[in-house]
Amino acid sequence: MLNEYRQRFINESLQLILLDNDSVVVASDNSIFHVAQGESITELHPFFESVPSLIESETKVFKFLCIHLSLQGDFRIVDISISKEEPHAVLVIHDLTEHYESYQSAAQARNESVIKTELTVIKNNELEERERFKNLFIQNFSHEIRNPLTSIVAIANILSDTSLTDQQRKMLDFLQESNAALKLMLEDILSLGAIESGKLHLQEKPFDLTKLFRLLEFTYKTKTKQKNIELVAVFDERIPDFVEGDRLRLYQILTNLLDNALKYTDSGKISFSLSFNQKWANKVSIRFEVADTGVGIPEESLESIFESFTQLDVGQNKDGSGLGLAIVKGLLELMGSKIKVTSQVGQGSVFYFDLLLKYPLHPVQEALKGSTSPIQGDIKRKAKDKVNLLVVEDDERIQTLILKTLVDAEFFNVDILNDGADVLKELVNNQYNIILMDVDLPNISGDHLTRLIREFPFKNIKNIPIIGLTANAFNEQITSYLASGMNKVLTKPFEKEDLIKAILRVLR
Amino acid sequence: MHRSKKLVVLGHFGVGKTSLIRRFVSDVFSDKYKVTIGVHITKKVVEISAGNSVSLILWDLEGTDDITTIRNSYLLGTHGAVFVFDVTRPSTFQNLNEDLKVVAEKLRSVPIIVVGNKMDLVDANDLITVLGENDIAYDFLSSAKTGSAVEDLFYKMATLLQEDA
Numbered sequence A: 001m002l003n004e005y006r007q008r009f010i011n012e013s014l015q016l017i018l019l020d021n022d023s024v025v026v027a028s029d030n031s032i033f034h035v036a037q038g039e040s041i042t043e044l045h046p047f048f049e050s051v052p053s054l055i056e057s058e059t060k061v062f063k064f065l066c067i068h069l070s071l072q073g074d075f076r077i078v079d080i081s082i083s084k085e086e087p088h089a090v091l092v093i094h095d096l097t098e099h100y101e102s103y104q105s106a107a108q109a110r111n112e113s114v115i116k117t118e119l120t121v122i123k124n125n126e127l128e129e130r131e132r133f134k135n136l137f138i139q140n141f142s143h144e145i146r147n148p149l150t151s152i153v154a155i156a157n158i159l160s161d162t163s164l165t166d167q168q169r170k171m172l173d174f175l176q177e178s179n180a181a182l183k184l185m186l187e188d189i190l191s192l193g194a195i196e197s198g199k200l201h202l203q204e205k206p207f208d209l210t211k212l213f214r215l216l217e218f219t220y221k222t223k224t225k226q227k228n229i230e231l232v233a234v235f236d237e238r239i240p241d242f243v244e245g246d247r248l249r250l251y252q253i254l255t256n257l258l259d260n261a262l263k264y265t266d267s268g269k270i271s272f273s274l275s276f277n278q279k280w281a282n283k284v285s286i287r288f289e290v291a292d293t294g295v296g297i298p299e300e301s302l303e304s305i306f307e308s309f310t311q312l313d314v315g316q317n318k319d320g321s322g323l324g325l326a327i328v329k330g331l332l333e334l335m336g337s338k339i340k341v342t343s344q345v346g347q348g349s350v351f352y353f354d355l356l357l358k359y360p361l362h363p364v365q366e367a368l369k370g371s372t373s374p375i376q377g378d379i380k381r382k383a384k385d386k387v388n389l390l391v392v393e394d395d396e397r398i399q400t401l402i403l404k405t406l407v408d409a410e411f412f413n414v415d416i417l418n419d420g421a422d423v424l425k426e427l428v429n430n431q432y433n434i435i436l437m438d439v440d441l442p443n444i445s446g447d448h449l450t451r452l453i454r455e456f457p458f459k460n461i462k463n464i465p466i467i468g469l470t471a472n473a474f475n476e477q478i479t480s481y482l483a484s485g486m487n488k489v490l491t492k493p494f495e496k497e498d499l500i501k502a503i504l505r506v507l508r
Numbered sequence B: 001m002h003r004s005k006k007l008v009v010l011g012h013f014g015v016g017k018t019s020l021i022r023r024f025v026s027d028v029f030s031d032k033y034k035v036t037i038g039v040h041i042t043k044k045v046v047e048i049s050a051g052n053s054v055s056l057i058l059w060d061l062e063g064t065d066d067i068t069t070i071r072n073s074y075l076l077g078t079h080g081a082v083f084v085f086d087v088t089r090p091s092t093f094q095n096l097n098e099d100l101k102v103v104a105e106k107l108r109s110v111p112i113i114v115v116g117n118k119m120d121l122v123d124a125n126d127l128i129t130v131l132g133e134n135d136i137a138y139d140f141l142s143s144a145k146t147g148s149a150v151e152d153l154f155y156k157m158a159t160l161l162q163e164d165a
């Protein structure tokens, strides 16, 4: 019985061929392929062309696995062994076609997926590279545009103070509106670029959070009123007044969120709240939240709304650059936080984030208090009229110090700007005698701004004395600030006397 | 004079070994990828000069990303080797110099030709820069798809083998 089956099942898949020393077929059972007696095996298939040299070699047994043989219209995948049994060689062909075919499909799947993964990675890298290049280009381009635009804005402002016909006035209004829109867009692109390239460095300075909150509350009360919606603003009393951080960037985050809420809400209300989470030794965790009753965001878009202008759907963002939320996301990442959003279409959206901020253990106001030394009569003698002084400085401690030093003296009108971007406009609209300018301003550096002022086409503006304020005490840096056109540079922290002396020196 | 010479075609999987051989032997090409397992053996007679030809027995081996795992029996009696890499996939040529060392050890003193395949997919100038940066020396840059350099590389091998004999 068994022998019969062996005959059927095993013999069918095994072929034995007997060769002489010249590789000529002596006998074959022909169970797979037909091999004629007296023929050289090398004629059968190119595989066998190596048989003569194998027979000649020292080795007794050879085994070849997984050989594809296609002959006599038949295709098989086989293992072949060759054993030398003097004066013959025995060749055994084992048909394993089925076995190897299943192995083939496994290998097929594996290799294809390995190759596909590799090519995908390469492609993604290329795309990223191209994206980086594009962003860099947009960045540089925007930067170049900013200077001429600054001049256009300033000149347009001057023009608007001259007498114009109604038609000219209308055209100028339109021009100024377009300027403003373009400027906002450029600022957004530049901010985002700075954030994404890691060039933006956050400031760590104490500032009055309640003041910031009240400013926003005031601004957006007006704006919501215009749209006939309500603004509910809540400031948790347990939050300290003063915290340390980047006031300007926080302001930017909150205005972007509030602008966004305003843009997509036509009825109902916008809630803006700061609530207290927790307090440690000298750190406080605060929840900032902007909620609206606007159109809401479909679930599938909840991620993409924070993507930058590379994915921008231009058609949908007629007002603004559409970069606001991307900026929010980027800035918060720099601050070690994350913007979160929940939303329901037709109901509204809630944007929120938590910030962990240091707060000064001793109230800042106290620290800044000190004896106000009487201001020398020198100033009075030098300045016949009151001196109009513009302070461009975002550090509130320095602002306070300057105010304390100068305002009491009553010789000075002091205006303060936090942001360098508004300086040229202010210079055009007001008559200043001296500018005190922080060098390390956000957005635009003080020395850069000085250069712009020095290149201004109007004498009364380009010649205003500028005193630089900097924390950089290195000589080469101070020299480079002076080279930009500053008349004098004060290193922070400075004494009141230093400030007064500097002012006296530059006053003519 | 006529001899037959065994040539093995080696390299990572998917680099185009099978395609190069099919282009050379049958002058056809397919975009479909069928993974080779084990070995396919074909033959082509190359006429080097009048009355002087070599039978190339071409062993198309299963590709692997680890060259040390090649079955030694496949390499028995080899006269020459073609090592193929894929110019679109750095993983197939990043370790080329080490791979070649392994091959040279296994095959001892047989001529080896190094071929970068799928040239039709890349910019030649960019590629040459990349290969230079990676310190990669190649003999041919080919395309099984267009047929570019395919005849040349096998012909060159045939000539080397004939000189060898």
Ligand SMILES: Nc1nc2c(ncn2[C@@H]2O[C@H](COP(=O)(O)OP(=O)(O)O)[C@@H](O)[C@H]2O)c(=O)[nH]1
Pocket (backbone or CB within 6 Å): B011, B012, B013, B014, B015, B016, B017, B018, B019, B020, B030, B031, B032, B033, B034, B035, B036, B063, B117, B118, B119, B120, B121, B142, B143, B144, B145, B146
């Ligand atoms: N564009 C292009 N594709 C090729 C070329 N050579 C091979 N291919 C493709 O690459 C894949 C793998 O080729 P194959 O010859 O099976 O590679 P092997 O694993 O090294 O034998 C197949 O899809 C081929 O169509 C070439 O020169 N150009």
Ligand SMILES: [Mg+2]
Pocket (backbone or CB within 6 Å): B014, B017, B018, B019, B034, B035, B036, B060, B061, B062, B063
């Ligand atoms: Mg193959």
